């Protein structure tokens with residue numbers, strides 16, 4: 049007798065790390081059979097269970113289940129009735145269990161009705177699964193937790209020409225118009241790494257031979273017609289495989305590695321064992337459709353998911369509180385990989401920009417949480433910049449403190465100890481400590497304390513004794529649930545420059561010899577004092593080189609910033625000092641506007657910009673970009689969105705005007721005359737050239753807009769076309785509508801390119817933008833079921849500070865409307881959109897009330913998802 053157990057409204061409840069208990073039962077093997085049909089798919093699961101010796105001997109068996117229809121349940125061949133088990137809201141409980149048995153569970157699911165894109169769903173007529181974090185329970189009843197690791201065999205029966213799962217495939221058997229194939233995965237894994245893909249897909253194939261001689265068949269599966277956009281993904285995959293062998297000694301461990309691309313996907317990509325599933329955005333690229341940023345994103349995400357094969361899959365997480373064990377470490381690994389593919393310095397600058405924009409902002413708001421949170425309501429809400437990007441910074445700091453060779457030994461020890469286990473962050477740190485001999489116990493506070501430490505420095509030089517004293521002070525502001533903060537162990541990579549900008553050898557009191565280059569100071573207390581001896585003349589300190597710790601360093605005098613920007617040997621500090629100097633100029637302009645005066649651009653800023661023009665192009669482009677409006681907002685107690693916008697526009701206008709001739713000359717020399725290539729130097733040239741174009745238009749030169757339009761019309765690659773379109777979309781001119789229209793006509797049928805068309809319009813700083821976004825939500829190509837399209841239009845709009853925060857509240861209203869419309873069908877994505885509204889505390893009272901009212905409207909929604917409830921309730925508090 050079928051019993052319906054569709055969990056609709058799970059009461060929001062906190063799950064706590066402190067409550068962790070091992071599973072009552074382990075499952076050694078899982079055998080799955082899928083009979084695929086869009087409306088009615090049946091799943092037969094055969095589970096071999098045995099009681100966990102680490103759990104109480106009489107414990108009941110709990111299986112998670114959601115949106116399932118139970119058709120049949122047998123134990124060792126004997127059908128169980130509802131007196132033997134209870135269906136509960138979130139699953140199924142069997143109280144009386146033998147020590148070992150086989151359960152056979154038959155369930156029915158409806159993939160085409162699955163709009164949450166979690167579990168088994170249909171996209172574009174094909175079948176895909178997404179099981180992380182808790183989607184497997186939407187496929188069958190199962191202990192959906194990562195510390196239950198099993199060997200899987202998966203049989204797929206359907207009419208589809210392509211049927212993929214984890215591991216290695218067996219032969220395909222044809223019967224009538226249907227076919228069946230069985231995949232065997234020899235490696236034990238948690239159920240969140242299960243995957244199934246089936247449909248009318250085409251593949252691009254290649255081969256890789258591992259260092260020890262294992263031949264691996266590689267496949268990228270896409271929709272028919274997309275075959276010509278897979279080359280970059282395939283190349284990135286092979287480069288990643290080689291890099292992991294060379295840098296970490298890690299080889300691939302199956303005979304096949306497949307990637308399948310899907311256009312409806314909640315996140316970027318997923319590391320399922322042997323069958324990664326990717327958002328098309330991170331697979332498909334050719335020069336006419338993808339920008340340099342897209343190409344770099346693909347390389348990074350392909351690497352990230354591939355690297356999970358060891359950091360995540362072979363060694364996995366004991367529970368979801370350990371999420372950063374795999375994510376922080378894997379982000380660190382993909383960052384290092386990408387740094388090795390191009391300019392390390394420019395890569396680091398980009399990563400730090402991203403960290404500040406997403407993670408520092410998270411740390412400063414109501415959703416601040418530690419890299420290892422202590423509780424959550426919905427785990428999907430914790431795939432955050434803190435867990436991923438701050439987690440990666442914490443790994444990087446460990447590598448900095450113990451040194452690269454010890455870090456590699458620590459990785460080796462981690463795999464030697466924990467291969468095929470589900471472990472904790474603590475196990476990882478222990479391996480690093482044991483391999484290095486460095487005590488990391490105090491360092492672990494980085495995992496548990498939320499908030500961004502702020503450091504300030506004070507220095508004195510005594511010409512009589514030739515001593516230089518550097519005092520570093522640190523503090524961290526309170527975050528929700530953590531009012532009192534402790535000092536962190538902060539590695540400060542630094543050097544000293546003499547008056548000519550030459551790097552000095554440094555010798556701390558007690559050092560046997562002076563050290564020539566960058567050295568690491570460890571700040572461990574509220575205040576640390578470092579005494580340097582034999583310092584010939586008053587030095588300028590260069591601090592936090594390569595951004596050695598995720599902290600805020602402020603208070604350096606503008607003249608020191610300009611000096612460092614011009615002279616330091618560390619490119620990160622050069623860039624950073626230039627940005628901080630620019631920010632101080634812009635904030636002075638904001639203050640002038642607030643005082644009712646006209647903002648005047650400091651000539652020193654224009655001079656600093658001019659002096660960056662002849663630097664290496666990729667670096668120059670980074671240095672030329674003024675701090676963004678949101679990052680200026682982060683430096684204000686009460687954000688003044690309009691004054692920030694005006695100040696930045698004024699400075700861009702002044703720079704564009706003053707440097708017009710130089711910018712135009714540089715623009716003309718930086719052409720792709722050797723032909724279009726996608727490599728670091730070529731990307732750097734395009735990026736600087738487009739920065740020049742943007743300043744030329746900002747400067748208001750009469751030739752500039754036509755120049756941008758000409759680049760748009762003739763640009764042979766998407767980087768140049770889109771840069772021109774973005775520039776035009778910021779100017780009220782007839783060319784804007786012409787270009788947008790032409791772009792739409794050209795790319796109407798291409799979802800990923802059409803996303804760019806939506807995003808560009810949402811990002812326009814012009815006053816009509818909020819209305820334009822509202823209208824675009826009604827455009828026939830807008831689709832609330834496609835997360836990429838929602839992000840392209842509506843999330844981009846939230847990143848448009850001056851328009852999203854319009855005093856009328858029109859921006860907040862349309863944004864909250866979208867969350868309200870989306871929550872019933874995709875709670876995961878709706879919840880992830882809430883955080884911009886949670887920034888209300890940083891704004892004036894008018895905007896505060898408007899934002900709070902929208903959060904309240906969301907919270908009042910009947911049947912609100914647990915995911916969105918968690919984000920909105922925490923954001924309003």
Ligand code: TRP
Nearest residue numbers: 180181314315317318319428431
């Ligand atoms: N593990 C994935 C990654 O970082 C993240 C991910 C993909 C995910 N899809 C998801 C997380 C869905 C939550 C829900 O590579």
Ligand code: ZN
Nearest residue numbers: 352356375378
């Ligand atoms: Zn990941």
